[in-house]
Amino acid sequence: xxxxxxxxxxxxxxxxxxxxxxxxxxxxxxxxxxxxxxxxxxxxxxxxxxxxxxxxxxxxxxxxxxxxxxxxxxxxxxxxxxxxxxxxxxxxxxxxxxxxxxxxxxxxxxxxxxxxxxxxxxxxxxxxxxxxxxxxxxxxxxxxxxxxxxxxxxxxxxxxxxxxxxxxxxxxxxxxxxxxxxxxxxxxxxxxxxxxxxxxxxxxxxxxxxxxxxxxxxxxxxxxxxxxxxxxxxxxxxxxxxxxxxxxxxxxxxxxxxxxxxxxxxxxxxxxxxxxxxxxxxxxxxxxxxxxxxxxxxxxxxxxxxxxxxxxxxxxxxxxxxxxxxxxxxxxxxxxxxxxxxxxxxxx
Amino acid sequence: xxxxxxxxxxxxxxxxxxxxxxxxxxxxxxxxxxxxxxxxxxxxxxxxxxxxxxxxxxxxxxxxxxxxxxxxxxxxxxxxxxxxxxxxxxxxxxxxxxxxxxxxxxxxxxxxxxxxxxxxxxxxxxxxxxxxxxxxxxxxxxxxxxxxxxxxxxxxxxxxxxxxxxxxxxxxxxxxxxxxxxxxxxxxxxxxxxxxxxxxxxxxxxxxxxxxxxxxxxxxxxxxxxxxxxxxxxxxxxxxxxxxxxxxxxxxxxxxxxxxxxxxxxxxxxxxxxxxxxxxxxxxxxxxxxxxxxxxxxxxxxxxxxxxxxxxxxxxxxxxxxxxxxxxxxxxxxxxxxxxxxxxxxxx
Numbered sequence: 001x002x003x004x005x006x007x008x009x010x011x012x013x014x015x016x017x018x019x020x021x022x023x024x025x026x027x028x029x030x031x032x033x034x035x036x037x038x039x040x041x042x043x044x045x046x047x048x049x050x051x052x053x054x055x056x057x058x059x060x061x062x063x064x065x066x067x068x069x070x071x072x073x074x075x076x077x078x079x080x081x082x083x084x085x086x087x088x089x090x091x092x093x094x095x096x097x098x099x100x101x102x103x104x105x106x107x108x109x110x111x112x113x114x115x116x117x118x119x120x121x122x123x124x125x126x127x128x129x130x131x132x133x134x135x136x137x138x139x140x141x142x143x144x145x146x147x148x149x150x151x152x153x154x155x156x157x158x159x160x161x162x163x164x165x166x167x168x169x170x171x172x173x174x175x176x177x178x179x180x181x182x183x184x185x186x187x188x189x190x191x192x193x194x195x196x197x198x199x200x201x202x203x204x205x206x207x208x209x210x211x212x213x214x215x216x217x218x219x220x221x222x223x224x225x226x227x228x229x230x231x232x233x234x235x236x237x238x239x240x241x242x243x244x245x246x247x248x249x250x251x252x253x254x255x256x257x258x259x260x261x262x263x264x265x266x267x268x269x270x271x272x273x274x275x276x277x278x279x280x281x282x283x284x285x286x287x288x289x290x291x292x293x294x295x296x297x298x299x300x301x302x303x304x305x306x307x308x309x310x311x312x313x314x315x316x317x318x319x320x321x322x323x324x325x326x327x328x329x330x331x332x333x334x335x336x337x338x339x340x341x342x343x344x345x346x347x348x
Numbered sequence: 349x350x351x352x353x354x355x356x357x358x359x360x361x362x363x364x365x366x367x368x369x370x371x372x373x374x375x376x377x378x379x380x381x382x383x384x385x386x387x388x389x390x391x392x393x394x395x396x397x398x399x400x401x402x403x404x405x406x407x408x409x410x411x412x413x414x415x416x417x418x419x420x421x422x423x424x425x426x427x428x429x430x431x432x433x434x435x436x437x438x439x440x441x442x443x444x445x446x447x448x449x450x451x452x453x454x455x456x457x458x459x460x461x462x463x464x465x466x467x468x469x470x471x472x473x474x475x476x477x478x479x480x481x482x483x484x485x486x487x488x489x490x491x492x493x494x495x496x497x498x499x500x501x502x503x504x505x506x507x508x509x510x511x512x513x514x515x516x517x518x519x520x521x522x523x524x525x526x527x528x529x530x531x532x533x534x535x536x537x538x539x540x541x542x543x544x545x546x547x548x549x550x551x552x553x554x555x556x557x558x559x560x561x562x563x564x565x566x567x568x569x570x571x572x573x574x575x576x577x578x579x580x581x582x583x584x585x586x587x588x589x590x591x592x593x594x595x596x597x598x599x600x601x602x603x604x605x606x607x608x609x610x611x612x613x614x615x616x617x618x619x620x621x622x623x624x625x626x627x628x629x630x631x632x633x634x635x636x637x638x639x640x641x642x643x644x645x646x647x648x649x650x651x652x653x654x655x656x657x658x659x660x661x662x663x664x665x666x667x668x669x670x671x672x673x674x675x676x677x678x679x680x681x682x683x684x685x686x687x688x689x690x691x692x693x694x695x696x
Contacts, residue, residue: 136612239583264484267633
């Protein structure tokens with residue numbers, strides 16, 4: 001398989017941290033495979049040291065093999081103006097990776113154009129066709145499984161997995177990140193977008209990810225989704241918890257966030273200590289799991305306030321807490337390994 | 349719309365309470381609309397006072413308008429020998445209602461045959477195409493919402509809804525049963541099989557059911573699915589709990605069942621009092637809901653043991669308990685109305 005060289009499509013949103021979520025994730029954790037970013041509104045500038053170009057034609061000289069749809073819009077629909085852009089990619093022989101709800105493979109004209117130009121269309125959110133319910137194989141895998149859970153959506157559960165995985169690999173552990181959403185899939189190159197799976201097979205899809213993950217490593221970090229008390233996505237959260245049968249949880253929280261955000265019927269986020277207990281209570285009796293650490297997202301705070309927020313999370317829960325993006329993932333990894341009763345491996 | 353007259357297709361399984369689940373439900377709650385049962389292995393016998401016939405040709409004299417697929421097989425696949433049977437139905441001009449995972453509408457030959465004979469194919473588990481996430485409309489409906497929850501799958505959550513709805517309507521209440529699975533849909537003639545919905549839209553599908561239900565009545569009984577600690581289906585359970593935003597729960601349990609049945613990673617069913625607390629704890633803070641009654645399925649017990657099991661459930665939980673199938677739904681309905689602080693309406 002030839003190495004991928006990504007052109008990240010971020011028309012109009014390359015500077016927007018919310019809509020550019022997939023782009024940001026790939027830039028952070030797969031930077032070495034990106035050659036350019038497409039956003040005609042910022043053409044000629046650079047982003048994270050990468051050239052921003054106005055069109056696919058302008059991007060060709062950087063030698064991309066694959067265009068990545070880096071937007072994540074509400075409901076996952078495709079902005080109509082994107083169709084021309086996608087045709088341009090395919091006409092230039094670029095494969096396309098798409099993380100939206102709408103599938104490129106369902107557009108017969110684009111499929112035909114891709115066929116003519118030898119380009120491949122990959123819909124990252126399209127679930128495998130042969131999913132089923134849980135078989136019990138998830139309980140038999142010979143790996144330690146850690147799941148990130150959260151006090152809300154969009155607070156960095158994937159990022160925490162990636163940081164812990166990177167740190168564990170730096171220490172020489174056979175660690176693997178298990179993606180359950182489109183950005184994670186774009187980063188890792190495999191995975192299933194579990195929220196796109198039929199509800200009946202949600203836990204079964206998660207079981208498959210854990211079984212596949214255990215073939216790739218001994219310590220696996222499963223990307224959590226939603227939140228147990230989220231009015232929209234709690235079903236996905238619990239299916240993921242029970243299907244992945246984790247040995248331990250890392251509870252993720254954004255400092256200063258007090259309410260479930262952007263959701264109808266939003267409510268106050270319960271105290272962290274209550275969330276710890278609720279996750280432990282609702283774990284399957286065959287695999288009781290504890291919360292072993294709290295990851296605190298302090299992006300909105302200055303350094304002093306960030307340290308105070310971490311200390312507060314520790315005091316509230318009695319668990320080790322840290323912001324792995326800001327302060328490094330070392331302390332959290334130590335806490336997880338201690339929680340799993342594994343040796344605290346060191347890189348040096 | 350012409351009234352439906354059902355021929356229930358139950359080839360080889362009309363006497364099997366497990367595989368004939370859809371048939372049993374329709375016979376119990378929609379008996380007046382069934383004209384015959386097809387099962388060539390029992391042709392000439394009668395079932396619940398209805399003629400059992402060997403073939404569609406034999407059934408025609410009873411004047412059916414609609415054939416109902418009454419099997420519920422593991423994974424929902426269609427036994428191959430059924431294809432000829434379905435063709436025979438359609439060739440005789442019968443509409444077909446199908447509750448399996450496999451959709452009749454995806455079989456081009458059957459679709460063409462139905463078109464030629466003016467027959468309609470209805471796939472009861474096919475979700476609407478325009479589902480979305482929760483909007484918050486569920487919190488605004490002007491109806492009292494009751495959800496059945498359970499200690500395990502397949503213990504009668506739908507039956508409890510139907511019995512409570514029947515009893516409430518007998519008392520003159522504007523009561524409505526809200527179906528979330530194929531048998532319920534066959535009984536009520538509307539609904540969404542929520543486990544067939546993409547996980548992202550699970551709570552949204554449930555919201556739509558509650559909104560539709562509230563247009564049909566003031567007191568709505570939402571059919572629960574799965575169980576909160578079921579290794580396969582818990583995600584569906586929680587999505588349904590949060591999407592339907594119930595004012596009260598009825599906890600369903602089968603007397604004598606001590607383990608989650610037939611599931612990989614099965615485990616002991618926790619004490620009922622713990623289950624009551626767990627369901628209440630995980631309710632959305634914007635709509636805190638209490639368990640107001642316990643429905644005990646005593647089908648495996650004799651009369652004396654049944655009364656003892658009901659008394660035991662009451663002692664364990666401190667809540668009113670009863671078996672509505674065996675002893676009538678009056679006491680449970682009284683408990684629910686009291687829990688909702690509604691007047692205890694009487695038929696007389």
